[in-house]
Amino acid sequence: MCGIAGLIWKGGVTSDIGSEMTQMLQALKHRGPDSTGFALYGKGEEGVHVMRFKVAEQEEMKKGFDIHRRVIERKAEVDTRLEEMGAEVTAREEATEYAFRYHFKFGGNLKRLIDFIEDIDGVEILSVGKGLELIKDLGDATVVADQYRLKGFVGTHAIGHTRMATESDVDIRSAHPYWAYPFNDVSVVHNGQLTNYWTKRRDLERRGHRFMSNCDSELIAVYIADRIDQGEDLESAMRRSIDQLDGVFTYLVATSDQLGMAKDVMAAKPMVLYESDEFVGLASEEVAIRSIFPREIDTWDPYQGEVKVWAA
């Protein structure tokens, strides 16, 4: 039982999506207190990539041998490899001792750069994109938002997740959202369980896709990435996933300018939808949408097997 939420302002309108998503996820805290994750889409700069990465797990930070020295070493190694590949880092920010946000310019093969950096022991890239910033950590929405200073983040759309760990460990690598490696600006959150996880995972691994965790939800991100790689658009990839993925699920996908939702044929996992001329809000429970719209609004449940995509 996890909580998922998504919001999108239509027609290029921007808003303080950092605070809005924090409020929505805080209202869903009772659906999953283990970890909270955000995928926020800002405007970004032309030609500049934003990279969010971590160099250690929280548990490692508590118990790891000589970990404080090693995180510094790992970060230094990331810097070296970025330079080696010819990426020009324009800004470096430290969100926590183990999580960082870099802006860099790079004209080469991005997948090779990402693979080269992730080759460093303990380093995981959470997201790379022009607008996307993916933040996830242990704790509830307010804790994570304060830690990573998300309030005041201006953008067009966002998805978020509060996790109750059922299928894998309580750590950052198993937390949502998942970035659809190696595609710029694609992220996924999921509520449910997938039953054909291993079959599909082996299938996708044979075709060269990377899995960072044992969390079944990561499969959706990789699956969508694979379909985009095959040249399919987001909506038809999502429609295909309804047949291809077994189990119970409701998931949200965001790209640089789109937000999509899909629900399995059993309609076993909840989703409430609010749509107006300028805004679309989705959440596992209506309380989350009400946390940003306290007035009376018309909402409804999408039906089984439904796929919807909105543009920013």
Added chain:
Amino acid sequence: MGSVSTSHEMGLHEEQLAGRTQQMYFSATEDENFTYPWSYEVDFDKSAEFDAADMSISEINIKIRDLMKSGHGTITVQNPRAKHSLGVGILNRLNLKFEGSLGYFGCGLIDGPNVHITGRVGWSCAENMMAGTVVIEKNAGSLFGAAIRGGDLVCKGQAGARVGIDQKGGTIIVGGSVGAFTGFMMQRGRMIILGDTGDNLGDSMYDGTIYVAGKIASLGVDCVETELTDLDRKYLKGKLDLYGMEAPNGIDSIVKLTSGKQLWNYDNLEPTEKKLVL
């Protein structure tokens, strides 16, 4: 069928229910048994209203109980803001109005009150309702009226999947469409759907009746169409008029569905057991 008259001869249909629940002894002939001993005596003319915007779920439910304790029979709750589990466990008559939307499990486990909700309800509204009415002006979530045993549950908008799952009595009326697995394992009671239905309507239903005015995506196992009788038409007209609702193409366009009873194997022995008996 012979068995019908046999059961009538045996008096099974006139049987007076008498016995003991976990809490108390009762006899159907005594007047006071129509209320629970711990229910509140309220006066419908005594009304109260309060704003629930900044109250927690327990605070709202305790406030409703305190108002009933002091004899208020008409209670209006403003700004419920889609909070979960509001108005649950009310076991006496009461006019309750929510000016706004409820979250999950709204008005569950109730026996007697008349509830009016001007907004929307989330999953599992009026779960296990015993008696009373719940009228919702907008949409409802999935599991609408799960396992209800009596009373009228009305949603004027559309409802989600698994409406009236395990329904054991009462009436569920939905003005719009419903999702998949509506009437799944229904055991008794009636359901009136004025819009379209999702897949597997009435799957594995034991008994009860489903009336559908719109399109049916597909029928579930052992759910069959039967003839609409004059009694059905009269019943439908009466119920729909009562709540100011109308079948989009008239009452005659409504399809009546019941259980085919092909899955009724309760008295039959398993093949292996038969061998043992022989």
